[in-house]
Structure formats: C-alpha cells, structure tokens
Amino acid sequence: MVSFLHAADLHLDSPLLKLERYEGAPVEALRSATRRALENLAALAVDRGVDFVLIAGDIYDGTWRDYNTGLFFASQMSRLGEAGIQVFLVAGNHDAASRMTRSLRLPENVHRFPVEEPGTVRLDELGVAVHGQGFATPAVNRNLAAGYPPALPGYVNIGLLHTGAMGGNHHAPYAPCTLDDLRSKGYDYWALGHVHERKVLSERPFVAFSGNIQGRHARETGPKGCLSVTIDGAGPEVAFHPLDTIRWEVLRVDAASCGDGFAVLDRFQDLLSDRLAENGGLPLAVRVEIAGATPAHGDLAARPGRWVNEIRLAGADAGAGRVWIERVNIRTSPPPGIDPPDADGPLGEILTFLDDLRDDPKGLLDPEALLADLMKKLPRELKEGEDGIHPDDPDWLAGTLESVGPLLLERLSSRKPDP
Numbered sequence: 092m093v094s095f096l097h098a099a100d101l102h103l104d105s106p107l108l109k110l111e112r113y114e115g116a117p118v119e120a121l122r123s124a125t126r127r128a129l130e131n132l133a134a135l136a137v138d139r140g141v142d143f144v145l146i147a148g149d150i151y152d153g154t155w156r157d158y159n160t161g162l163f164f165a166s167q168m169s170r171l172g173e174a175g176i177q178v179f180l181v182a183g184n185h186d187a188a189s190r191m192t193r194s195l196r197l198p199e200n201v202h203r204f205p206v207e208e209p210g211t212v213r214l215d216e217l218g219v220a221v222h223g224q225g226f227a228t229p230a231v232n233r234n235l236a237a238g239y240p241p242a243l244p245g246y247v248n249i250g251l252l253h254t255g256a257m258g259g260n261h262h263a264p265y266a267p268c269t270l271d272d273l274r275s276k277g278y279d280y281w282a283l284g285h286v287h288e289r290k291v292l293s294e295r296p297f298v299a300f301s302g303n304i305q306g307r308h309a310r311e312t313g314p315k316g317c318l319s320v321t322i323d324g325a326g327p328e329v330a331f332h333p334l335d336t337i338r339w340e341v342l343r344v345d346a347a348s349c350g351d352g353f354a355v356l357d358r359f360q361d362l363l364s365d366r367l368a369e370n371g372g373l374p375l376a377v378r379v380e381i382a383g384a385t386p387a388h389g390d391l392a393a394r395p396g397r398w399v400n401e402i403r404l405a406g407a408d409a410g411a412g413r414v415w416i417e418r419v420n421i422r423t424s425p426p427p428g429i430d431p432p433d434a435d436g437p438l439g440e441i442l443t444f445l446d447d448l449r450d451d452p453k454g455l456l457d458p459e460a461l462l463a464d465l466m467k468k469l470p471r472e473l474k475e476g477e478d479g480i481h482p483d484d485p486d487w488l489a490g491t492l493e494s495v496g497p498l499l500l501e502r503l504s505s506r507k508p509d510p
C-alpha cells in the first residue's frame with residue numbers, strides 16, 4: 092500500500108490583507124496563518140507516517156522579501172526528512188523559476204521537478220512513479236500535461252501539475268488541459284494545484300485540486316487543507332484534512348422579516364453561533380452581508396455606523412476572542428409597498444428626487460461627471476476593491492442610492508448627531 096498527502100498553493104508568507112486598514116484584526120494570527128498551516132501539514136504527514144508529500148505549485152506567493160520565508164519552508168521539509176518522508180514539488184505561476192530572485196538549497200528528501208521538460212522519479216521500493224513539470228515563467232499558456240510521459244507499466248503512476256485545467260474557475264487558465272488529456276496518460280492519480288477551491292474532477296483516475304491550505308480573504312471560505320491518499324489494489328482512497336488555523340466565512344443575514352436593527356442583530360447572533368459550532372471552535376474571520384427588502388431598512392440605513400459596530404460587538408461577545416468581523420455590508424432595501432413618511436415639504440422633495448433617480452438609471456450616471464474632479468484627488472486605496480468608491484458602476488450607484496434616502500431623512504429631521 093502507498094500513502095501520501097496532496098497539497099498545493101501554500102502561498103507561504105502571503106500578505107493576507109492590508110491589515111492596517113482593518114479595525115481590530117488579529118494581526119499576528121493572520122500574518123502567520125500560512126506558516127501555521129504548513130506546520131500542520133508536516134505534523135499530519137509525520138502522524139500518519141505517509142510515504143511522501145506532493146505539493147502542486149505556488150509554495151511561495153512570489154519571490155521572498157527576505158530569506159526567512161525560504162528558511163521556514165526548508166525547516167519544515169527537514170522535519171519531514173527526519174521522519175523518512177520524501178517531498179515532491181513543482182513550481183506554479185506564483186513561484187515560477189523566472190520570478191524567484193532568491194533561492195536556497197532544499198534538504199535531500201525534497202525533489203523539485205524540472206521546468207524545461209517533464210521529469211519522472213521512480214520509487215522502486217514502493218512501486219511508485221511520480222511525473223511532474225514546473226512553471227519556468229509565470230504565464231505558461233501551453234498544455235504541459237500533453238508532454239507528460241505515458242504511465243510506467245507495473246507502477247502506481249502519479250502526475251503532479253499546476254494548471255487551470257478546463258478554465259471556468261476564476262483562476263488564470265495557465266497550462267490548460269482537458270480531463271481527456273490527463274486520462275490518456277493512464278496514471279492512477281493526478282495531484283493538481285492552482286485552483287484554490289478543493290475540487291474532484293474525476294474518481295477514476297482520481298483527478299483533484301486539493302485547494303489551498305489556508306484561506307487568505309473573504310473569497311477563500313470554508314475549511315482549507317490537504318487530501319490524504321492511500322492506494323492499494325482497489326484504487327485510491329481519498330480523505331480531506333483541514334490544516335487552516337483561521338477560517339474565512341461569509342455570513343448572509345436575510346433581514347426580510349426583521350422589524351428593526353435589533354431583530355437583525357438577533358438573527359446575526361443565531362447564525363454566528365451555528366457557524367462557530369460547525370467549525371469546532373476554530374477562529375473565524377467573518378464577512379457579514381445583510382440583505383433583503385425589510386422594514387428594518389430605514390433603521391439600518393439611517394445609522395449604518397451604529398449597526399456595523401453593534402455587529403462587531405456581537406461577534407466579539409459570541410466568539411470570546413475567536414471571531415473577527417472583517418466587514419459588514421448592509422445591502423437592504425425598503426419593504427415593498429411602503430410609502431416614505433413626510434411626503435410634503437423639503438424632505439418630500441428630496442425623496443421625490445431620489446425616486447426619480449431610481450427610475451432613471453441614466454440620470455444616475457451623471458454623478459460620474461460631477462465626481463470626476465473628486466475622484467482625481469482621492470487616494471487610490473479609497474477607489475480600490477469592494478469597499479471603494481465606484482461612481483462609474485451603476486450597481487454601486489444604485490446600492491448607494493438605497494441608503495441615501497433614509498440617511499438624509501434621519502440627519503435632516505433630528506437635531507442630535509448619530510450617537
């Protein structure tokens with residue numbers, strides 16, 4: 092019987108976020124998360140006494156800022172070497188040979204496949220042949236798999252490959268290949284990297300992306316880790332093992348039946364305690380999306396700062412330090428068929444104006460011209476990403492419009508500032 096671990100996309104020391112921009116972020120836990128996940132990978136390999144570990148590219152996020160990143164990786168590889176565990180790896184687009192300006196020798200138990208052509212390593216005592224080729228440059232657009240050799244007869248054959256496969260996975264379509272390309276080689280197992288979501292493409296042969304070992308932002312959610320594989324006469328048995336030390340989750344709160352902000356808060360707390368239980372107490376980084384046509388819309392939109400921070404507070408309460416609310420997006424809308432109050436007078440005029448804008452999306456685009464000067468002067472970080480200001484995006488304008496009415500009503504009709 093052969094046993095091994097399949098991991099990929101470690102992105103070691105990848106800056107998870109621009110942390111200084113986030114209130115209350117567990118900076119140390121986030122900064123070191125990719126290292127802790129690699130330690131977990133090494134510990135799992137040693138615990139299970141596997142024969143070898145496969146790493147299918149993007150070990151590093153790019154060239155090292157200093158040698159510490161390389162030293163840390165080598166130290167974990169030595170730990171495996173001491174346990175008699177070999178490691179096979181290929182370079183991916185992030186750590187392509189041409190990108191890495193620094194390098195270090197790796198311990199003898201580590202085999203790095205060439206980038207010019209596919210290589211094969213035979214482990215005769217195990218009856219295993221591992222085939223692989225790394226990326227020479229970040230953008231490899233040809234089909235690397237096509238050049239891999241056919242299966243060695245009498246061996247368990249494993250292909251190690253960094254690839255966008257058939258595309259359609261939100262990742263650059265590097266080293267594209269089809270499932271038929273991979274099947275045609277007659278291998279038993281294809282260990283793929285590059286796509287950060289775990290995904291099984293085929294059972295026989297077994298073809299899978301293991302996903303990355305540590306989520307890095309709110310688009311890399313849920314448990315992250317590696318696949319453990321055993322192969323005997325009956326074909327591969329595969330199981331997932333989480334390795335992450337902080338987990339990203341997106342919590343969607345449907346506010347449709349909530350009467351006010353406190354009801355939304357209650358619903359959020361229920362969802363969060365479920366999510367904490369599902370994740371067995373692992374620290375969570377949570378993005379909260381509050382949506383729905385709801386009677387609570389006016390309340391939420393009038394004091395967004397208050398409710399965002401009530402959510403943060405509820406997160407801190409529920410998690411006893413294990414929950415960090417990364418961001419709260421309030422995207423509610425008014426319930427259908429409710430007329431705004433105060434339809435007469437100056438407030439009514441403002442609301443009518445906003446209604447007209449809502450009915451005329453083209454009118455909405457005019458602010459782009461109005462804001463052009465402002466946009467030139469704003470620092471870049473305010474214009475980037477999902478948090479940014481995007482007056483050229485009709486969806487962004489429409490979303491902003493929904494919160495402008497209640498906010499104006501609240502500010503103009505009360506003497507006190509937002510508490």
Ligand SMILES: [Mn+2]
Pocket residue numbers: 100149183185285286287
């Ligand atoms: Mn990657």
